[in-house]
Amino acid sequence: MSRAEGRTPWWQGAVVYQIYPRSFLDTNGDGVGDLKGIERKLDYVASLGADAIWLSPIYPSPNRDFGYDVSDYCAIAPEMGTMEDFDRLVKEVHARGMKLILDQVLSHTSDQHPWFQESLLSRDNPKADWYVWAEAREDGTPPNNWLAAFGGAAWSWHPLRRQYYFHKFLKSQPKLNFHNPDVVDACMNVLRFWLDRGVDGFRLDVANSYVHDEHLGDNPPVPMAERTFANWSHAPRLQRHIHDANTPENEWAMRRVRKVMDGYKDRLAFGEFSEEPSMFGIYAGGMDRLHTGYTFDFIEDRSFKPKVFRTYYDELLMPLEHLWPCVTFSNHDVVRPVTRWGGGRGDDALAKLGLLLLLTLKGTVLMYQGEELGLPEADLERKWIKDPVGDLYFPFGKGRDGCRTPMPWESVAHEAGFTSGAPWLPVPDYHCSRAVDAQERSETSVLVFARRLIHFRKQQPALVTGDIRFVEAAGDAILAFERMSEGQRLLCVFNLGRNEAGYELPANAGETLISTGEVELGKNALKLGARAGAVLPL
Template sequence: MAAGKTEWWKGAVIYQIYPRSFRDTNGDGVGDLKGIEEKLDYVAALGAEAIWLSPFYPSPNRDFGYDVSDYCNVAPEMGTLADFDRLVKEAHGRGIKVIVDQVLAHTSERHPWFQESQLSPSNPKADWYVWADAKEDGTVPNNWLSAFGGQAWAWNPVRRQYYHHKFLKSQPKLNFHNEEVVDACMNVLRFWLDRGVDGFRLDVANAYLHDAKLTDNPPLPMEKREFMDWAHAPRLQQHIHDSNMPENEWAMKRVRKVLDEYDDRLAFGEFSERPEMFGLYAGGPERLHTGYTFDFIEDWSFEPSVFRAYYEKRLAPLKDLFPCVTFSNHDVPRPVTRWGGGQGDDTLAKLALTLLLTLKGNVLMYQGEELGLPEVDLDWDDIRDPVGDLYYPWMKGRDGCRTPMPWEAKAPGAGFTSGKPWLPIPDYHKVRAVDVQAADESSVLAHAREAVAFRKAHPALRLGEISFLDADGKLLVFTREGEGENLICVFNLGAEAASYALPKGTGEPVFELGKVKREENSLSLAARSGVILQT
């Protein structure tokens, strides 16, 4: 990186693609790499500067690619390494960076490493996974719980030991206390970096290291338990020994060291538990470049205090961290459903997109968010996600945000596939198809493109500092200052009209959403509206 040059990723808009559900070119109902290549012009027209690809590696698909059986290849249903190389070339030709998911905390049980490790306690890969003896009565080694429910241990009758799995039984945990494992994983990163990828999103980056003594996790204190915790037993533990350890910083530093062998690359992590540990793993010259927590994507309130607290409490102490900001991904219900309910709310979708693109951080936008797609309410027979299998009908898992992209409202398979899509596409998604919205200047897609362009045209939004101003009720007000400009952003997150007294000297609006009326230094904002003004 040349001295004084800003890293490309700071403030960038990164568009997440879930390959199984983006575009299928061979009619098997599953998206593929050629389909992503086919739609690169769509991504470019949106204004995204990078794509992040969820796993496309060979996998038995018990967890749809997050159970990797070969780190250095492409799943046959998604294409070939040649297809991947061409995709990178075509993306780069359009000025789009390519980021790929890496799932290094665990593998599939079908990975050759585990197939060898399970054979005996003395084979060359015996210690590549987390193995432990049963207690005298045959019960599990400790109280660790799987994030997907139940004990985080599975019995292997060949080794006559338990192995640890933080997620499914079919996802055995790699042992990062073994230097050979770490070296092998770092070589996986080099394999893809050598093929031209611009960086990685690291799945469960908080969970590479575990307590080698297998100490029990303590309970979450009763006074700290919230609704989401009671809904899912593993959240009733403090995950301080199976993951989120201070020593995990060392693993993040190893990743960063590999990235620094190459020019201008990015590594950002997912930190789904104990966000107070975030600053130990990301930010500064040695750790991951950045990362995100679940503060926004687990929020169902849409309260201004949620956004203010994230910056003023979570991020304020982390002086070296330029954050990610994200409202949505492949693991959580879509934001228009979390914050509005029902089968879609285009006004809310436009407001959420505008807020996303004005907050400080590099933006992670999930496919379909730019269309205002709501969560899909699936029937039992349509559920594919193991989490949905476990908790249906009270919780339907993650399939509702993973349904295929609707490209053409009236085409078979909504233009996603000529065959039967692996998950159904409901009518309330088809009416929001890309072809419908591309022809409508008032659509969510048109607004998304306008808001992305506005962000890119204003350096204060891309790189400036953020400061929050006091406001009543459902108003969220903050300034973005830096790079030679000052802006004030005023959003009414509520369903009722609101008013706000502007600071003296506030200039003219430069971006408006919804009905906003100004009289001297007073603003009247309709429900779900907003305005950005110069100061």
């Protein structure tokens, strides 16, 4: 139900805490986190003030891409627990007043999924057209120029069918064919299976890539004049992905998902949208597409410049009046923000500033486990690399393992209290020093600040569901914006730079409500130390 119908949906302005289950808490000593571990730490998540929990995949998988290669959509991975464990987890989450959101990977499956195992057997079996198969060119090369996100051609040959199959990621992740109505129906039934078990919503992995160009047209190149370092660092980024994904037709797939969600009360579907942000407003927002979603503009940013944030809201979001956004700086796929924005092995001042910005920007907040601790990226040796991206590019690129290391619970316990055995990824010493128990003992810690900040946000209507308006600021380090709701206006000012900076205040600015770093309020000005920020009433 929309605000126009008299009630604000629970997810608008909510704080969603993402858990990477393999790395949250292991209760049986096998080194892999499990559902019982998540249940055991629900009080911790609730103490943060989270409104919902988002779990990365918990389904059976050969773990070539650690759960994002699903081999059974309607079961629990044995290393994670049982369906009974899951049902109990749902009940316990709800008992604490929170919602439970699952990751759903409907664009592709594992090559071990029974659907693909049947599809590859022949060209005329019942599931022959459930995946994207194509003839080779006369010289045996793939049918077009599509490149896989993890490197190399997006096509792999299979000798049984004497055809190529499409995979946007690993060759072990074949792409489902959404042009086949039976595939779409099967995927919608997957959603219903979990909704019927009490799940409150889904985060849809690569939601921009459900529907490919049926004619298999070549992707065009990114023009030479528009290429940046990010393009040249990874070959797939040298082409615009407008035929293998990000198609106009993908909109109807989002509508099908929304129709399923609308058959249940108070449910949420939000999407991950990469590569072509211009398609964001076509796939999400309004009454019949996904409720919301996020792009990669913030989570891939390394500049930490005010222009990044202002441009995103003013140029991308402002024209999309029907779309309430998600705001996120971190997740299981990207370098942790403290390191990405310059903190190396840790910078608590930067971590607090990042949290203050995250929780004052307009949107539904997606916060990744460990962000509330100010955890930096883990710098892993080659022997620990598990991620296929890191395996491909090490040491020039170390992949995603550095943001997926286990959650540190106890500073002096074995493996920081994550497991009694050997963890699947190591726990760095500089994470142990930022463990939950250590931070709970310090009133100046990032964790204590995060709890206070989330509580503060919940008391300010303008921050939860209010609008946003960016205001001018001198220099290239100050970011300033107003958050506005009926009866409340707040001014949020941030010094994203490494040197002291000042900001001229309007005459009606009040006393600082919450701040981080060195902040000095003068008669008509605000003096901000490096990496400092403040919220004031207007």
